[in-house]
Amino acid sequence: MNDLLFQYLLRLGDDSLILGQRLCEWCGHAPTIEVDLSLSNLALDLIGQATLFLGYAGEVESGGRDADALAFHRDAEDFRNCLLVEQPNGDFARTMARQFLFSSYQLALLDRLCSSADGRIAEIAAKAVKEVRYHADLAADWVVRLGDGTAESRGRMIEGLDDCWRFLDDLFAMDDGERALAAAGIAADKAALRPLVQGRVEQVLRQATLSMPGLPWQVTGGRTGRHSEHLSRLLAEMQVLPRAHPGARW
Amino acid sequence: MxxxxxxxxxxxxxxxxxxxxxxxxxxxxxxxxxxxxxxxxxxxxxxxxxxxxxxxxxxxxxxxxxxxxxxxxxxxxxxxxxxxxxxxxxxxxSTDMIDEAGREKLRAYGIAPPPKGAAARSLRGRDVVECPRCGSADTVEVSRFGSTPCKALWRCRNCAEPFDRFKCH
CATH class of the missing domain: 3.30.300.130 (Fe-S cluster assembly (FSCA))
Structure with missing residues (x-):
């Protein structure tokens, strides 16, 4: 059970860590200073959640690895994040489409995990869910604003959503280990979450005068370490300092 | 405590x-x-x-x-x-844990404090937010995310000054 829990915590922590790192790429490049601040704030919250989940993962593993060791000294195939969060930022609409889908998913997930049978997961979820509510609101606002905006912004939002739609099965993927944890009340049953998330997504898209894209061919594999090449490039930038100077301190 | x-x-x-x-x-x-x-x-x-x-x-x-x-x-x-x-x-x-003295000091410092009990209510900013400088309620949210995780950026339409608001959390 400990190894299953360790794997599950990596999934939770890596999603937040990788998306947090992606959003950091916007710092200094966002369309306006308010958006720049917002994206940096989201990134900060996500990295904070990653620290808590990965820190707990390290304790469960009992191999002497802390959150930093797990973040900076694992290679791409050892990461367990979903494929959606590692995708490049693209333009602002694409970033917001990705954020909207991920935050809608994460909000439903954390909401459920607040009552996890694992007290520590419940505690982290209760803390993080308050932050993610802001993320989901911000992203939904932008989906509506761009989707129901000019022909240009609308076209870009449609493209952004289309691009993300390939990764939905991967986002909700569960293996036998995670199903066992869900049966024990520790993990969330993602199959049960999916209709909730879909309902929320549909509602916002309607408001944005956009139609729900059909499900195209799905790419999966993130939860088992089969990633797109984008992840290794992201990790190269994120990990270079601690790997070049192991044990370096400020 | x-x-x-x-x-x-x-x-x-x-x-x-x-x-x-x-x-x-x-x-x-x-x-x-x-x-x-x-x-x-x-x-x-x-x-x-x-x-x-x-x-x-x-x-x-x-x-x-x-x-x-x-x-x-x-x-x-x-x-x-x-x-x-x-x-x-x-x-x-939660921002409900900030005590009365803390709220008053925030206001005097130029940060609109969160109203008590607001954390449990809507996050959408429907509360009346008073400008910490002139006290006017004619204020508008500029950005829900501000200079630190706990603050949002607001502007007063009466005195035209921007100000920070402690986010309800």
């Missing part, structure tokens, strides 16, 4: 007085106690060892580590080296 019954009241009072002097690193007009970050002073019933419990505001707030360090330094300087420091996540910090 909870003070466990097992602890010597006088000792707890002296520790609390030290904590009252530790400012928040990003909003130095309020102390960590007034912000509601100090969650309790507890004593182990067997050994009598005393622990101060603190909680982070946001999971990724960069001030958290600075706060831990300044609380440690303040306790050490006051002769409480043996007092342990523990970070707890539960119950999660």
């Amino acid at each position: 909870d003070i466990a019954p097992a602890i010597d009241r006088q000792l707890a009072g002296r520790i609390a007085a030290v904590l009252d002097t530790v400012p928040d690193p990003e909003i130095p007009v309020v102390s960590v106690t007034e912000l509601g970050i100090v969650r309790g002073i507890v004593a182990d019933e067997g050994s009598g060892a005393v622990t101060v419990r603190i909680t982070p505001t946001y999971t990724g707030c960069p001030a958290t580590q600075v706060i831990e360090r300044s609380v440690r330094e303040a306790l050490d300087a006051a002769g409480f080296r043996e007092v342990a420091l523990e970070t707890v996540l539960s119950p999660p910090w």
Whole structure:
């Protein structure tokens, strides 16, 4: 059970860590200073959640690895994040489409995990869910604003959503280990979450005068370490300092 | 703040007085106690060892580590080296934990404090927000995310000044 829990915590922590790192790429490049601040704030919250989940993962593993060791000294195939969060930022609409889908998913997930049978997961979820509510609101606002905006912004939002739609099965993927944890009340049953998330997504898209894209061919594999090449490039930038100077301190 | 019954009241009072002097690193007009970050002073019933419990505001707030360090330094300087420091996540910090004195100091500093009980209500900013400078309620949200995780950016339509608002959380 400990190894299953360790794997599950990596999934939770890596999603937040990788998306947090992606959003950091916007710092200094966002369309306006308010958006720049917002994206940096989201990134900060996500990295904070990653620290808590990965820190707990390290304790469960009992191999002497802390959150930093797990973040900076694992290679791409050892990461367990979903494929959606590692995708490049693209333009602002694409970033917001990705954020909207991920935050809608994460909000439903954390909401459920607040009552996890694992007290520590419940505690982290209760803390993080308050932050993610802001993320989901911000992203939904932008989906509506761009989707129901000019022909240009609308076209870009449609493209952004289309691009993300390939990764939905991967986002909700569960293996036998995670199903066992869900049966024990520790993990969330993602199959049960999916209709909730879909309902929320549909509602916002309607408001944005956009139609729900059909499900195209799905790419999966993130939860088992089969990633797109984008992840290794992201990790190269994120990990270079601690790997070049192991044990370096400020 | 909870003070466990097992602890010597006088000792707890002296520790609390030290904590009252530790400012928040990003909003130095309020102390960590007034912000509601100090969650309790507890004593182990067997050994009598005393622990101060603190909680982070946001999971990724960069001030958290600075706060831990300044609380440690303040306790050490006051002769409480043996007092342990523990970070707890539960119950999660909420703006409802900011006390009245803290709220008033925030307002005087130019930050609109969150109304009491607001954390449980809507996050969409439907509350009336008074400008901390001129008191006008004719204000508008510029950005829901501001210069620190805990603040949003607002503007007053009456005096035209921008101001920070402590986000309901």
